[in-house]
Amino acid sequence: xxxxxxxxxxxxxxxxxxxxxxxxxxxxxxxxxxxxxxxxxxxxxxxxxxxxxxxxxxxxxxxxxxxxxx
Amino acid sequence: xxxxxxxxxxxxxxxxxxxxxxxxxxxxxxxxxxxxxxxxxxxxxxxxxxxxxxxxxxxxxxxxxxxxxxxxxxxxxxxxxxxxxxxxxxxxxxxxxxxxxxxxxxxxxxxxxxxxxxxxxxxxxxxxxxxxxxxxxxxxxxxxxxxxxxxxxxxxxxxxxxxxxxxxxxxxxxxxxxxxxxxxxxxxxxxxxxxxxxxxxxxxxxxxxxxxxxxxxxxxxxxxxxxxxxxxxxxxxxxxxxxxxxxxxxxxxxxxxxxxxxxxxxxxxxxxxxxxxxxxxxxxxxxxxxxxxxxxxxxxxxxxxxxxxxxxxxxxxxxxxxxxxxxxxxxxxxxxxxxxxxxxxxxxxxxxxxxxxx
Numbered sequence: 390x391x392x393x394x395x396x397x398x399x400x401x402x403x404x405x406x407x408x409x410x411x412x413x414x415x416x417x418x419x420x421x422x423x424x425x426x427x428x429x430x431x432x433x434x435x436x437x438x439x440x441x442x443x444x445x446x447x448x449x450x451x452x453x454x455x456x457x458x459x
Numbered sequence: 460x461x462x463x464x465x466x467x468x469x470x471x472x473x474x475x476x477x478x479x480x481x482x483x484x485x486x487x488x489x490x491x492x493x494x495x496x497x498x499x500x501x502x503x504x505x506x507x508x509x510x511x512x513x514x515x516x517x518x519x520x521x522x523x524x525x526x527x528x529x530x531x532x533x534x535x536x537x538x539x540x541x542x543x544x545x546x547x548x549x550x551x552x553x554x555x556x557x558x559x560x561x562x563x564x565x566x567x568x569x570x571x572x573x574x575x576x577x578x579x580x581x582x583x584x585x586x587x588x589x590x591x592x593x594x595x596x597x598x599x600x601x602x603x604x605x606x607x608x609x610x611x612x613x614x615x616x617x618x619x620x621x622x623x624x625x626x627x628x629x630x631x632x633x634x635x636x637x638x639x640x641x642x643x644x645x646x647x648x649x650x651x652x653x654x655x656x657x658x659x660x661x662x663x664x665x666x667x668x669x670x671x672x673x674x675x676x677x678x679x680x681x682x683x684x685x686x687x688x689x690x691x692x693x694x695x696x697x698x699x700x701x702x703x704x705x706x707x708x709x710x711x712x713x714x715x716x717x718x719x720x721x722x723x724x725x726x727x728x729x730x731x732x733x734x735x736x737x738x739x740x741x742x743x744x745x746x747x748x749x750x751x752x753x754x755x756x757x758x759x760x761x762x763x764x765x766x767x768x769x770x771x772x773x774x775x776x777x778x779x780x781x782x783x784x785x786x787x788x789x790x791x792x793x794x795x796x797x798x799x800x801x802x803x804x805x806x807x808x809x810x811x812x813x814x815x816x817x
Contacts, residue, residue, distance in 0.1 A: 402601065435689060
């Protein structure tokens with residue numbers, strides 16, 4: 390199972406900082422959990438700027454953002 | 460539904476609209492290079508309520524409630540209204556206090572810094588340099604695991620309180636409410652507090668800005684932070700558009716007066732313009748948003764941001780009562796000392812509020 394980063398309830402820009410750390414650590418695939426539309430947009434933009442493939446689904450209040458290396 | 464305003468063009472349109480509306484509000488009566496200033500307007504509200512007695516800066520600025528209510532209404536429609544709270548509340552309160560102290564040493568929030576620049580007030584440049592310095596320090600803390608902790612979702616009924624307080628301010632303004640002949644509300648007879656755009660125009664302008672800023676997540680602090688943190692220029696394109704449109708319209712209206720000396724509601728003490736904004740920038744970075752953004756988040760139901768705003772209003776009272784706020788003559792008697800205390804406070808928060816980094 391891919392590494393999970395739980396960024397729910399964290400205010401801007403911490404979800405992005407955690408996402409950046411995951412990208413830098415070279416993980417081929419990981420999931421980021423966020424619970425606001427703003428965080429979903431910010432994390433998605435950060436991943437796309439880093440040329441990752443992004444897939445998002447929602448589970449209740451939580452967005453699950455799956456990131457894969459291109 | 461795809462959110463147009465979260466796109467690159469969306470943020471550019473938002474910045475252009477905010478810049479255009481701001482200088483137009485100035486043309487219609489708001490103070491010079493202060494078409495919109497979140498810090499100054501909150502300070503005027505604090506004065507109107509009698510939290511300070513600086514008689515030139517007292518007025519219930521309807522733009523502030525309108526930003527919150529614009530965000531509140533649009534977020535109800537788009538289902539982004541989500542009451543939440545519980546992330547280091549008292550720290551956020553004092554970050555708000557010190558953010559205001561810094562802003563009133565410089566004489567403006569980041570929005571006004573950009574508007575001052577757009578009006579040709581070159582003193583804004585040292586302020587913006589300070590802002591960048593403060594935000595850079597904040598980014599350093601963030602990279603090292605700084606966190607004020609998670610918030611928690613609350614029931615839907617928990618988020619209306621701050622918007623209701625804003626409605627109360629508007630009602631008091633519309634009825635020019637007064638406790639007695641000598642007591643609040645206070646309205647300036649002279650100075651910046653006596654200069655304002657007709658209420659309904661300010662209200663409409665504020666509601667529009669509140670709504671599009673909510674949709675686009677417009678944030679001046681965030682734009683600089685994202686460049687430093689992630690080389691992300693998304694939000695920055697919005698503030699660039701704001702400066703371009705504000706400058707162009709200032710030229711059209713004849714409001715562009717380049718220079719350092721004699722600028723309206725400004726001073727030339729470069730060191731303290733720099734240091735004041737550095738303190739504010741660091742406070743905003745640690746709290747996660749510029750003053751405008753905090754109002755928008757408050758409207759969405761974020762109690763932590765609402766507490767930051769209340770901190771700023773209290774900070775305005777402190778600034779004027781304790782002679783911290785600057786005037787056109789320069790910094791107040793104790794302004795520089797307060798800026799240093801504020802920076803020390805922020806550094807302690809930045810260093811101590813760290814989560815373990817794996």
